[in-house]
Amino acid sequence: MQSNKSRDTKPEMALRRAAHALGLRYRVSARPLAAIRRTADMVFTKVKVAVFLDGCFWHGCPEHHTKSATNAEYWAEKVQRNRDRDAETDRLLAEAGWLVIRVWEHEDPIEAAEHIAEQVHARRNRPQPTQAGR
Numbered sequence: 001m002q003s004n005k006s007r008d009t010k011p012e013m014a015l016r017r018a019a020h021a022l023g024l025r026y027r028v029s030a031r032p033l034a035a036i037r038r039t040a041d042m043v044f045t046k047v048k049v050a051v052f053l054d055g056c057f058w059h060g061c062p063e064h065h066t067k068s069a070t071n072a073e074y075w076a077e078k079v080q081r082n083r084d085r086d087a088e089t090d091r092l093l094a095e096a097g098w099l100v101i102r103v104w105e106h107e108d109p110i111e112a113a114e115h116i117a118e119q120v121h122a123r124r125n126r127p128q129p130t131q132a133g134r
Contacts, residue, residue: 011105012041012053018113024120026051032098038089042116047123048098051116052089055105058082064106099123 007029019026019042030043032050040050056064060079068075090100099119103112 014109018109
């Protein structure tokens, strides 16, 4: 069976190049929260932004996902588990104050990088809550 790359895929590299060209600096394939075993493709630690680049087949893209002709039940369940895990990841990170950005592999990397840059800059420029006693 052929191994499927889990990182440094062509869509990831295109997105990272586009983000880097916009001046964004980030961690690659990092866990936003150590307590949960989920790895984001790009992590902006200081502003708590996690970016996941989801494959159309593996994560059930509403535009491009096609049902497998062989072993259809297995693949339908597998994709549903991935979707459920994605939703749980989004919820856990949001509860911890993180912004989750999900990008489909078919999306234009330049447009996606521009959206990420807008969100990162917005979070950098938001007023910080003051702590009592300071």
